[in-house]
Amino acid sequence: MSKILIIEDEEAIRRVLLKILSEENSNYIVSEAGDGLSGIEMIKKEDFDLVLCDIKMPKMDGVEVLEATKQLKPEIPIVMISGHGDLETAVSTMRLGAFDYISKPPDLNRLLNTVRNALDRKALVKENKQLKKRISKKYDMVGESQPIRHIKTIIHKVAPTEARVLITGPNGTGKELVAHWLHQKSERHRGPMIEVNCAAIPSELIESELFGHVKGAFTSANKDRAGKFEAANGGTLFLDEIGDMSLSAQAKVLRALQENRIQRVGSDKDIKVNVRVVAATNKNLKEEISEGRFREDLYHRLAVIIIRVPALNDRRDDIPLLIEFFSQQIAQDQGTAPKQFTEEAIDLLKSYDWTGNIRELRNVVERLIILGSDKISDSDVKTFASKS
Helix, strand or coil: CEEEEEECCCHHHHHHHHHHHHHHCCCEEEEEECCHHHHHHHHHHCCCCEEEEECCCCCCCHHHHHHHHHHHCCCCCEEEEECHHHHHHHHHHHHCCCCEEEECCCCHHHHHHHHHHHHHHHHHHHHHHHHHHHHHHHCCCCCCCHHHHHHHHHHHHHCCCCCCEEEECCCCCCHHHHHHHHHHCCCCCCCCEEEEEHHHCCCCCHHHHHHCECCCCCCCCCCCECCHHHHCCCCEEEEECHHHCCHHHHHHHHHHHHHCEEECECCCCEEECCCEEEEEECCCHHHHHHCCCCCHHHHHHHCCEEEECCCHHHCHHHHHHHHHHHHHHHHHHHCCCCCEECHHHHHHHHHCCCCCHHHHHHHHHHHHHHHCCCEECHHHHHHHCCCC
16 A cells, blocks of 8 residues: 655645545555645654645745755655746756656646556665665674674774774684674665675686686686775775685785785776775684795785684584574574474473584574474474584
């Protein structure tokens, strides 16, 4: 159902608009206000999907209604209704944020197309907000143990700065999650967050992936292509598993960090970039340096701040919270009600040796939800999540 508000002081126009909209779609719930002040009061109290607003009205004109609504509920699309003498004003309201305008008397097709387009835009904005909320929820940092509180404190201090961060820890501990938190709480959160898994890209392609290439740079380079550094401009570039990056690519990353410039493969033209680099690894980079596999100068460029993510075995007190979080998340993904875990089941899961860390725990929780009883018991855990 779409809720539409008509703000118009001429009753005859209101009646026409109400009739057109009601006959067009039974899912339109149409309300009306005879002046701007009444309309604003209704907007304060109700969530409308669209407002149709006259420009010339007593008490409060349409421009004032538009400005007030943009302050109160900026997501509501507003279509201005203009008389012939108001066209110039109607056009100027577009610069103030109006979605569109229609002239009096309203043309049926023009009116309905405008209404449909405005409602589609409102639905898209709502969908985007929900998607962002879901993405943000996906990267929640769950836990109240001392190690997790310590990481949250560091992120709170470091995120607003431009300091580079190196995230270390075993596989499956949530290093990617820490990187997303750093981005979301930084001044760059409106910019892109670009991820590169250095271990998943062949060494001969990593430079092209990071810096892009020009046409003809190598056999399959049939057109110019921007790399991840350019894609992340104005935002954050997350280099996961940086310990697996080739020495050649390391040298180019070092130059990019030193000079904020890159060159596409096959080109000698410099491209300026404004990127915050966050890196992660499960390797001991100091050992890699001593073995000649990682550049020491790059390490010191990356490791301004080091955040070590603990193994799940070192934060067992968080396991009940993680089980609840994953249960809710999995149920939402599957469109089912979340399952409860008995205290005995949780205690048993807390006692396990989690070599795969949080990633392994999530897999086990999902397996138990799919295969276990309506209420997950220790018997379910022994049957479906045995570590032996």
